[in-house]
Amino acid sequence: MKFRRPTGRQFLKYFLGLALVYIIITGIVVHLTKNSNLNEIAENAAWVASSKNWLDRQACRWIGVCGLQHYIWKGGWTWSKTSIEVPPNFPDPNDWWQSGKEEPDSWSKEEFRRREIPQYVLDHAPYVHLFSGEEFWPGDVGEHLIHTSPYLNYSKILDLNEDRNLTNLNDLNGYVEGQHGRFMYLQSDDNPEEWPKWLAGRKNIPSTPEPIDDSDIDHEYPNLDDLKDFDLDSAKQQALADFEAKQAAQEASTNAYPAERKPSTDGRCGGSSGFTCKGSTFGGCCSIYGWCGQGDEYCGDPCDPISGDCYDPYNPPRGPHPDLRRGLDLNNDKNAPDPGGRSGAPVILVVVPKEDGIVDAFWFFFYSFNLGQKVLNIRFGNHVGDWEHTCVRFRNGKPYQVFLSEHDFGQAYTWSALEKYIPSYDGSGTMIGSWSNETAAQYAKRPVIYSAIGSHAMYGTPGLQPYILPFGLLHDETDRGPLWDPILNVQSYTYDYKEQKVRASTLNPNSPTGWFDYGGHWGDKYYPLSDPRQYRIAGQYHYVNGPTGPKFKNLGRRAVCQGRGNCEVRNWLGGHKAASGAPPEEDVEDGTLPGGNSTDDGEMFSMWTR
Secondary structure, three states: OOOOOOOHHHHHHHHHHHHHHHHHHHHHHHHHOOOOOHHHHHOHHHHHHOOOOHHHHHHHHHHOEEOHHHHHOHHHHOOOOOOOOOOOOOOOHHHHOOOOOOOHHHOOHHHHHHOOOOHHHHHOOOEEEOOOOOOOOEOOHHHHHHOEEEEEOOEEOOOOOOOOOOOOHHHHHHOHHHOOOOOEEEEEOOOHHHOOHHHHOHHHOOOOOOOOOOOOOOOOOOOHHHHHHHHHHHHHHHHHHHHHHHHHHHHOOOOOOOOOOEEOOOOEOOOOOOEEOOOOOOOOEEEOOOEEEOOHHHHOOOEOOOOOOOOOOOOOOOOOOHHHHOOOOOOOOOOOOOOOOOOOOOEEEEEEEOOOOEEEEEEEEEEEEEOOEEEOOEEEOEEEEEEEEEEEEEEOOEEEEEEEEEOOEEEEEEHHHOOEEEEOOOOOOOEEEOOOOHHHHHHOOEEEEEEOOOOOOEEOOOEEEEEEOOOOOEEEEEOOOOEEOHHHOEEEEEEEOOOOEEEEOOOOOOOOOHHHHOOOEOOOOOOOOOOOOOOEEOOEEOEOOOOEOHHHOOOOOOOOOOOOOOOOEEOOOOOOOOOOOOOOOOOOOOOOOOOOOOOOOOHHHHHHOO
């Protein structure tokens, strides 16, 4: 075939296309790197010089495209695997969570008081919806240490007398070359590109609710009122109810969760059933008790907006639902469902008392890997280790603000802006949301938040979450995937931010604290240009530094926001303006945990706050 030279117009078209791509990526980088790591800037010359390819070094210096051959030829991203006859004898990280050196019997009353977790903090703990298609699930901090090794920049530390664990990790701060952890990294012993099991964390997918044994309980639901709109199929609906529930309990995996709901074939919906009423012959609305139908009983207040057609959740219809007022005690063990949502990965709770009756409850969620976002099908921002957090701020024992971390920034909301959940007492695993039922809003105390796929950034609504405009070129995605209940596996601490001292709480007095004081990074240092897994385009890296830990998230913040600038606290979710109405606020008990004052964390840590 004869080669045809491109015309001037075609050449101009290609040039403008490449220029547009470069401008878009550059614009995104300007937004993302407003607080660029000064160490990376200082090390840039050495980083570029690490490449063994002369053309690569010149392209990197002159046009900002580094390691392009690494992106095009991905064969070097994975290593040749060697067979291991005997699996390594790894320690059990669960034992490490009881390895603290405290002696609770020696605590004074004052010391005991400093370590108490107020009950209202636990009563208002958030629920977290992980993304249904997530590939990197919650991780155990202890297990993470088993599979990583301490490095000073790119040099492995070889003079350790013993392996690092949750008790002695902070000893790494003593290395002079590390500058109190500034140049200290926990580098993965495995190649992240090969997705080792510990990095993916699939065993830590939250469990799904299991139906209670109701053989000796006379349930009111489903009754004839629930079935009245099913017409000729009502008999089939009634007959299948108990059978399907028991069959699901026997066959369903505790880690299985419906990533995609299907139209209901037997009238069931919501919860962990995997069915939606959309497209179902039983009706398009899903009642909060898990049955498809039509009419106000199904589409009005008692409606699950995720598994069927309902009113706009941002403007829920008013008026109580009588079924929730039949005198049933929602806290009675007889009516309580068998809870799901437990993950094998512990959540870290840090309670920080401050002056004027302020108490901040930080819920930290750890993942062993952060999968970066794609821009024009090019992935940026991977890193080993990922800390995300939600801060619930209390005033005199009443919750009134919430902060959700999102990448290097985040968003704050009033307490009333967030949807709250309360479990249905029928044992179906269905969560009743305050947006869909006003009576439930009077009982629901726990906010629901959403973890984005890959990045694990936290949001207040499901759906696409653009965080760079225009056109949402860079965005996260959230949905109502597996529901994670943090209080089912939590390690709790109190923190005096003025003295920068952490204490294991009275709920787990033997929890270690050394890991909390570790000042280094919880993942690899950004790979050099010589590494075949690394590239940089317009200043944005494929692999970036691992993050620092909870101690360096500005725990002594004055405003609820993590940053030290202006803090916008929204009283609405989604869009750019508030909804016309919001669910009523609950009645919260009084009381607070005294102590502390309003000074910020020491500035010596601010340069590492990410």
